[in-house]
Amino acid sequence: MKRFDFKEILEITCRLYVFFFLTVYGIGKVIGGQFYTAARIPDEIAQMPIGLVPDFELAWVFMGRSYGYILFIALAEIIGAFLLLFNKTKLVGTLILIPIMVNVIVFDIFFLDEYGALAGATLYLLMLLIIVVINKEKMSDILIELVSTEVQLKTSSKEKTLKYSIVLVIIVLIFIGDQLIVNFLGYGKG
Structure with missing residues (x-):
């Protein structure tokens, strides 16, 4: 019988958890569940002078202004999350999702006035970082390969x-x- 491997269980837990939630968020963006598109701006926000619009609503309107931008972020979340499902692509998915989560966290810090979304994004980032730490040898090999230079003649x-x-x-x-x-x-x- 194989010995219980806590790191493997932790990694799989992190991968599946992040996969599920970022897929849900990505699909939510595609079907219009996030951000205020031109057709979904609340009347009280649409009629307010722009200088008086609260930070969150202004950011939500701005982010929803371009469906192409929404689709780009959604597909990056969905593809990155999907790549987490497979051992051979989990690190690629992780490296796609880390900058997205950092951006979400910075966005939430500066524009949100409720911090539940910030807590969720921080949890997803921590789980992605756990995946990196668990795979530190592979990540180290990748980094060494990226920065190594062959000996050149003088x-x-x-x-x-x-x-x-x-x-x-x-x-x-x-x-x-x-x-x-x-x-x-x-x-x-x-």
Whole structure:
């Protein structure tokens, strides 16, 4: 009989819990259960001068203004949560969901006046971090691979100067092209 593995039980619990709730939140966004879309702004908010709209309602209207944005966040939550279900993709799902949860937490801190949603988002983030800690060896290997550099032959200062001069010219050309595009398309109202 296999020995009881507390870490495995804890990880699976965290993965399934976060999967369930972030899938529900993601689907809620897709079907219109979160944020005030143009058709769902409460009358008292819609008729209020913008400077008097409470932070939460203003944020909820802003977030609901673009269905494309809502769909992007919803799909990221759903895909990230779905990836938690499988051992081979659990860390990818975790790495997708951590920045989303950090953003939700920051949003909740600055815009919400009730903190139940903040507590829930914090719990989900803590569970994702538990998954990372339980898989610290794999995460460490990934980070080492990402930042490792192969030993290169020594290059002369002349070669380095030439290489970085070319890089500088390319950066200037990209900047000029970028500014031409921005000026052609316009800056917007901001």
